[in-house]
Amino acid sequence: MKITKLGEFEELVLLTVAALQQEAYGVEIKRELESRLGEKLSVGSIQSALKRMEEKGFLTSEFGEATAKRGGKRKRIYATTSYARKVLAEMREVRAGLWEAIPQLSHDLKTI
Amino acid sequence: MITQPNDIQPPEWPLRLLRFFLRKQYLEEIEGDMEECFRDNLEQFSVAKARRLYAWEAVKLLRPALLKNFEVFRNLNQVAMFKNYFKISMRNMMKSPLNAFINVFGLSAAIGICVFAFAFARWTFGRDQFHEHKHEVFLATFFADRDGSVQQFGRTPRPLGEMLRHDFAHIKKVCRLDDRNVVVKHDDNVFHERVRFVDPEFLDMFTFPLKWGTPGSLADVNSIVLSEEAAIKYFGDTNPIGQNMVVIFGKEVNKAFKVTGVAAKFPESRSFDFDFLVNFENLKTAEPAMTCRIGKPL
Numbered sequence: 001m002k003i004t005k006l007g008e009f010e011e012l013v014l015l016t017v018a019a020l021q022q023e024a025y026g027v028e029i030k031r032e033l034e035s036r037l038g039e040k041l042s043v044g045s046i047q048s049a050l051k052r053m054e055e056k057g058f059l060t061s062e063f064g065e066a067t068a069k070r071g072g073k074r075k076r077i078y079a080t081t082s083y084a085r086k087v088l089a090e091m092r093e094v095r096a097g098l099w100e101a102i103p104q105l106s107h108d109l110k111t112i
Numbered sequence: 113m114i115t116q117p118n119d120i121q122p123p124e125w126p127l128r129l130l131r132f133f134l135r136k137q138y139l140e141e142i143e144g145d146m147e148e149c150f151r152d153n154l155e156q157f158s159v160a161k162a163r164r165l166y167a168w169e170a171v172k173l174l175r176p177a178l179l180k181n182f183e184v185f186r187n188l189n190q191v192a193m194f195k196n197y198f199k200i201s202m203r204n205m206m207k208s209p210l211n212a213f214i215n216v217f218g219l220s221a222a223i224g225i226c227v228f229a230f231a232f233a234r235w236t237f238g239r240d241q242f243h244e245h246k247h248e249v250f251l252a253t254f255f256a257d258r259d260g261s262v263q264q265f266g267r268t269p270r271p272l273g274e275m276l277r278h279d280f281a282h283i284k285k286v287c288r289l290d291d292r293n294v295v296v297k298h299d300d301n302v303f304h305e306r307v308r309f310v311d312p313e314f315l316d317m318f319t320f321p322l323k324w325g326t327p328g329s330l331a332d333v334n335s336i337v338l339s340e341e342a343a344i345k346y347f348g349d350t351n352p353i354g355q356n357m358v359v360i361f362g363k364e365v366n367k368a369f370k371v372t373g374v375a376a377k378f379p380e381s382r383s384f385d386f387d388f389l390v391n392f393e394n395l396k397t398a399e400p401a402m403t404c405r406i407g408k409p410l
Contacts, residue, residue, distance in 0.1 A: 025141075025145075026141060026142070026144075026145035027145050027148045027149060027152075030145075030149070042169055042172040042173075043142070043145050043146060043149060043169050043172070043173060044169065044172040044173040044174070044175050044178070045172075045175075047138070047142060047145070047173065047175075047177075047178060048175040048176075048177035048178055051138070051177045051178060052177050063140075063141075066144070067148075069147070069148050069151050070144035070145075070147050070148050071143070071144065071147040073140050073141070073143050073144030073147065074140060074141070074144065075141070075144060076141040
């Protein structure tokens with residue numbers, strides 16, 4: 001596995017986009033992540049992560065519908081690319097492998 | 113709870129900030145997101161707090177990933193060239209580190225010494241240059257033979273002043289000067305100070321700029337002129353002109369003075385200054401015995 005240049009926060013945002021499917025636009029991603037992480041996030045951090053990942057080819061986007069709550073501005077709906085899904089699956093495997101590689105013994109000793 | 117949230121608008125200036133700095137193609141989406149967040153916040157917080165959060169979010173949106181490419185940065189296509197220059201010079205220096213160190217250190221030390229010499233010369237030659245009559249003022253000195261070696265002293269006998277004033281027509285002004293340690297008192301402020309006794313010509317010969325008052329006021333034996341530092345010490349930032357100060361010269365010898373002048377902050381580069389100026393005649397008050405010993409009035 002080559003270096004994918006996906007940061008920790010970017011990975012979280014990417015996973016959220018994958019989970020939200022059709023609802024994946026800026027504010028909704030922010031709300032979802034805030035409730036899961038239990039902390040406040042700024043619009044700027046979400047937006048810059050989205051733009052960076054779009055540039056790297058993890059995300060595609062298109063304009064969605066406009067609502068009155070948004071002052072007549074359109075949403076931008078994000079979707080993951082197949083490349084992104086492949087990278088996410090790879091990272092998950094690497095993590096799982098590492099978790100299994102931690103010797104059970106040391107874990108037991110710590111809990112004593 | 114707000115019934116009609118659409119009546120409340122977010123502040124204007126953060127939007128202008130965003131429109132100026134962010135890339136055009138992102139604006140619609142980001143503005144929409146901001147507005148939606150603002151509406152969400154309105155349901156939780158007060159209007160003022162929602163507005164504050166809105167502005168803060170806008171500031172936090174100014175991130176490199178979202179910013180426009182400004183002209184300045186696009187025109188800097190010599191960046192690669194300069195990077196190359198630095199890289200090559202680093203490599204050349206690293207070829208012989210000791211030589212490079214000697215050269216760089218030597219050059220920087222030389223430049224440092226030059227800057228220091230310049231600053232020192234400017235300080236030295238700029239000293240006392242604020243006196244208007246700097247070329248016409250001289251210090252009377254005397255030479256003393258001390259065990260065969262001639263030494264020059266800056267202090268002269270007191271009657272010399274009067275003598276110079278009367279006997280030499282081309283000497284326009286003479287100023288005698290003497291210091292005494294005294295106690296100066298104003299209300300509850302009592303401090304040990306050094307008072308300078310001078311002839312009234314002092315402020316004409318040495319043109320220390322005055323903040324308040326007139327130089328001529330020293331002719332009055334009851335007037336006292338303060339430095340800015342002393343004025344602040346006793347009176348704070350207020351104008352002390354006309355205030356009374358008691359100067360205690362010694363045991364049961366004291367006199368009330370009226371403040372008639374305050375010097376402006378002294379220029380940094382000076383060879384002498386003062387804290388308090390009083391008329392030279394006050395030496396008679398300070399030391400009644402002195403006049404008797406000399407035999408005739410000062």
